[in-house]
Amino acid sequence: MRRARGWLARAIAPFGGGRTDSEIDEELRSHIELHVVDNIRAGMTPDDAHREAWMALGGLERTKDEYRDQRGFPVIDSLIRDVRHAIRLLLKSPGFSLTAIAILGLGIGANAAIFSVVNAVVLRPLPFPDPSRIMRVWHTPPREQFSGMATFSVSPANYLDWRAQNTAFERLAIYGFRPANLTGRGEPDALRAGAVSGEFFEVLGARALLGRTLGPGDDERDRSHVVVLGEAVWKSRFGGDFGIVGRTIQLNSEPYTVVGVLPQRLKFPAFADMWLPLVWTAEQRAVRGNHNYLVIGRLHPDVDVRRAQAEMTTISQRLERLYPADDKGWGAVVLPLHEDMVSNVRWGLLVLLGAVGCVLLIACANLANLLLARVLGRARELAIRSAVGAGRGRIIQQLLVESTVLALAGGVVGFLAASWTTGLIVESFGRSLPRAAEVALDGRVLAFTCAIAIATGIVAGVAPAWRMTQGDAGEALKQGMGRGGSHAGERRVRNVLVTTEVALALMLLVAAGLLIRTLSQLRAVDPGIDPRNVVTMTVMLPRATYPERSDFVRFFDRAVARVRAVPGVHAASGIDSLPLAGGGSMQPVAIDGEPARPLSEQPEVAVREILAGYPGAVGMRILDGRDLGEGDREGRARVAIVSASMARRFWPNQRAIGKRLTLGLISNDMREVVGVVSDVKINGLNETESQMVYVPATQVPTPRMSLVVRSTVPTEAITASVVAALHAVDAELPVVDIHTMDEVIGESIAQQRFAMRLLTAFAALALLLAAVGIYGVLSYTVRQRVQEIGIRMALGAARLDVVRLIVVEGLKPTLAGLGIGLLGAAALGRVLSTLVFGVTPRDAATFAAVSGVVIVVGLLSCLLPAYRATRVDPLQALRTE
Amino acid sequence: MAETTDVWRGTLALMILKTLETLGPLHGYGVARRIEQTSGGRLSVHYGTIYPALLKLEQEGYIASDWGVSENNRKARFYRLTRAGRRQLARESQEWALTTDILSRFLGAERT
Numbered sequence: 001m002r003r004a005r006g007w008l009a010r011a012i013a014p015f016g017g018g019r020t021d022s023e024i025d026e027e028l029r030s031h032i033e034l035h036v037v038d039n040i041r042a043g044m045t046p047d048d049a050h051r052e053a054w055m056a057l058g059g060l061e062r063t064k065d066e067y068r069d070q071r072g073f074p075v076i077d078s079l080i081r082d083v084r085h086a087i088r089l090l091l092k093s094p095g096f097s098l099t100a101i102a103i104l105g106l107g108i109g110a111n112a113a114i115f116s117v118v119n120a121v122v123l124r125p126l127p128f129p130d131p132s133r134i135m136r137v138w139h140t141p142p143r144e145q146f147s148g149m150a151t152f153s154v155s156p157a158n159y160l161d162w163r164a165q166n167t168a169f170e171r172l173a174i175y176g177f178r179p180a181n182l183t184g185r186g187e188p189d190a191l192r193a194g195a196v197s198g199e200f201f202e203v204l205g206a207r208a209l210l211g212r213t214l215g216p217g218d219d220e221r222d223r224s225h226v227v228v229l230g231e232a233v234w235k236s237r238f239g240g241d242f243g244i245v246g247r248t249i250q251l252n253s254e255p256y257t258v259v260g261v262l263p264q265r266l267k268f269p270a271f272a273d274m275w276l277p278l279v280w281t282a283e284q285r286a287v288r289g290n291h292n293y294l295v296i297g298r299l300h301p302d303v304d305v306r307r308a309q310a311e312m313t314t315i316s317q318r319l320e321r322l323y324p325a326d327d328k329g330w331g332a333v334v335l336p337l338h339e340d341m342v343s344n345v346r347w348g349l350l351v352l353l354g355a356v357g358c359v360l361l362i363a364c365a366n367l368a369n370l371l372l373a374r375v376l377g378r379a380r381e382l383a384i385r386s387a388v389g390a391g392r393g394r395i396i397q398q399l400l401v402e403s404t405v406l407a408l409a410g411g412v413v414g415f416l417a418a419s420w421t422t423g424l425i426v427e428s429f430g431r432s433l434p435r436a437a438e439v440a441l442d443g444r445v446l447a448f449t450c451a452i453a454i455a456t457g458i459v460a461g462v463a464p465a466w467r468m469t470q471g472d473a474g475e476a477l478k479q480g481m482g483r484g485g486s487h488a489g490e491r492r493v494r495n496v497l498v499t500t501e502v503a504l505a506l507m508l509l510v511a512a513g514l515l516i517r518t519l520s521q522l523r524a525v526d527p528g529i530d531p532r533n534v535v536t537m538t539v540m541l542p543r544a545t546y547p548e549r550s551d552f553v554r555f556f557d558r559a560v561a562r563v564r565a566v567p568g569v570h571a572a573s574g575i576d577s578l579p580l581a582g583g584g585s586m587q588p589v590a591i592d593g594e595p596a597r598p599l600s601e602q603p604e605v606a607v608r609e610i611l612a613g614y615p616g617a618v619g620m621r622i623l624d625g626r627d628l629g630e631g632d633r634e635g636r637a638r639v640a641i642v643s644a645s646m647a648r649r650f651w652p653n654q655r656a657i658g659k660r661l662t663l664g665l666i667s668n669d670m671r672e673v674v675g676v677v678s679d680v681k682i683n684g685l686n687e688t689e690s691q692m693v694y695v696p697a698t699q700v701p702t703p704r705m706s707l708v709v710r711s712t713v714p715t716e717a718i719t720a721s722v723v724a725a726l727h728a729v730d731a732e733l734p735v736v737d738i739h740t741m742d743e744v745i746g747e748s749i750a751q752q753r754f755a756m757r758l759l760t761a762f763a764a765l766a767l768l769l770a771a772v773g774i775y776g777v778l779s780y781t782v783r784q785r786v787q788e789i790g791i792r793m794a795l796g797a798a799r800l801d802v803v804r805l806i807v808v809e810g811l812k813p814t815l816a817g818l819g820i821g822l823l824g825a826a827a828l829g830r831v832l833s834t835l836v837f838g839v840t841p842r843d844a845a846t847f848a849a850v851s852g853v854v855i856v857v858g859l860l861s862c863l864l865p866a867y868r869a870t871r872v873d874p875l876q877a878l879r880t881e
Numbered sequence: 882m883a884e885t886t887d888v889w890r891g892t893l894a895l896m897i898l899k900t901l902e903t904l905g906p907l908h909g910y911g912v913a914r915r916i917e918q919t920s921g922g923r924l925s926v927h928y929g930t931i932y933p934a935l936l937k938l939e940q941e942g943y944i945a946s947d948w949g950v951s952e953n954n955r956k957a958r959f960y961r962l963t964r965a966g967r968r969q970l971a972r973e974s975q976e977w978a979l980t981t982d983i984l985s986r987f988l989g990a991e992r993t
Contacts, residue, residue: 005941024932
């Protein structure tokens, strides 16, 4: 206890409360005085009395040291002294300090920003209890029909069998997307709901903020008109009213009772603004061949993923045998939910983390170079310190403390920079970033920032400290101010540092260059449509006001007619799922004349429902036959048009017009192909071909349509009148997702564009830092070699010779870095291959262009130092020594 | 001259406490002087070693200090025993007595 108190007293001593230095001085002075008085009284001469008192004390300085050591902890004391010393020194040279802090702030800030995203998305566990037990269960589709697709959503009947037969999961839940039009509150409001089975919230273990969540029993038909609101909707649409629970709201024109509010941080799935019970009719429960739902489950505590996987595989094989028509080739895969959510972005995030890591390394090398120059300038000071007895350890400690103080200041700047850039980064990720709402600068990011700042300080400080303690103190003293150390060795260290910087910067530049090329390749891809002057918007007809399929047809007939009448509208039509907007249906197709096969074995193609005039409105070319017309209606001949690659695949070397096919999920009737249209990219611009069937929405009515409006005037001018025309047909109808077609296409490459922008920014930063590095080294070299340059000039060297001397000096490490960087970039090809399109990861043009940029920047960084070298006055230089 | 071993440190602390108990509040020089005199000159160490020892005792709460004026009118830091110090002195003296008793018996027994 007492010992602990002693330690505590020592630990807090540096912050006041203990003896001050002057108190110690005074106490010891009074000690000597007292002793001297005694000695004189005992008969000594004053001189002897003094000497004896000093001797008896055992030396004043030594006693003071021992006294001070007891006051605190010697290590902490000396650290604090070093920190104070370092801060004083750094304040004395603000130019150097600000440069260093800016360099480090950029490097550390970039890392803190990216880490905060990685932390929230990848590292932090999901915000649910026992999150490691929450799994996602996907179907695995038959490989022949779905090449390249590893996972697939789940059909109701298969889910029900999984749920009944498995023993690995405590609970298995299913959910799907449900549009939710919130009406009765002025402007109709198109929101999205998760339609969830009774087990859903038990699987997550989510607790409501207010009221309750949904549970078993809510999905029974007569009790199913209940809703859990998301916190965001509760706040924005209902003003955060605490009395909301128990109130009735109008969704899809039906009354729902609010039973609870779910906190924002527990929002899952990401699309859900609210949660409704998922209710199936007996008919819907029996659907096995149509896969439209997502499944999550909570494992029993003692069951691991492998056992669950094994069991699901067994069940799937059983189902394949029992229901071959629907389930042949359909398996199941169990993945931890967190892993499943982040799998899309993990790779991109790791590449970014690598990129900012490189930037930080470069910043580190730069700081090392700056410190080296500075420390060599202080050789004399350090030599004196070492001569008066400071040990090698103490000097190293002092230098490391200096670099760490700098790095911590850089860390503060970096953390501030990160605090306002994370928002931008998250925003530019767009919708592709899961858990975006959770990105924040929390304690972990702060700890990470501190850790990398300290690590940076130490790493950057080691080279100069090591270099400094190599030399002989006496040697340094003999040499003049700022001339310590052997030139060759020190130049080697600096060149290695610059080479590293250039190599790292070059690798980043190559990555950025490849992405820039990728993006321009993607932009150059012909999407198969003409997006100019096209605006799109989506409407969803509520079941309550449009109960019959004929109501859909009637509405869209009237709506499109109204829109076409708007001045400036050139053409208007609609499609159930826009190209490149994500989503859309894949369905099995049977070709007339080929042997009949069960649905599960039929090839799958993209099926779209369109209104008359769609090809013309969106700008597809009709290659053969005719467009779907106003005459293709319910009751008339069933027709379809197909894409060129569809026609090529199924009727090679034949005319597709007049051929017949069956879309088994829609009906068993044959439809006749009446037209062939050009291919359109539907899932992404990097798609190679799209086999598509378009059917008339009049024959296959759907309540949800995206309207496509082509105008002769800029789209902004007519959008409002088009929406007004729709509201003239139904004032209650929400019109959502109003975008130009250009925006839709742009959104489809948002992730590549985002990766390209960030990598380019980081690469530019890296190049800038490397240029600063080259410049720093050369300026220093010029200063060091002033005499040599002076002599050369005195002996008749021309200015140009001097320039050549310096430029060659600067280009050496640049070229070395270039070579190493090119090798490194070539080795990185495999990592980058997932991010590029239309170029190989070792694209010669990119490598050449980047090398050119690096050489030019290297030369530019040489210019100023070279110019300074030519200004050397030979006489002045020779007199300097 | 005695070395600054752990034994010496332990006994020095005890001697300081005893000195302060006997003489009342005293400055560092006085304590050092007294210890030297009491040992009959057999214990001669640098006076300086007394100061870290005093500070340690103070940090542990056994003694307290204040600036005061010495008998010949000089400013000096005076140390005095605290209550905890008194208790510690009693405990330590007892332990020390026990230790020396055991040790002397032990060493005596060895000799015979």
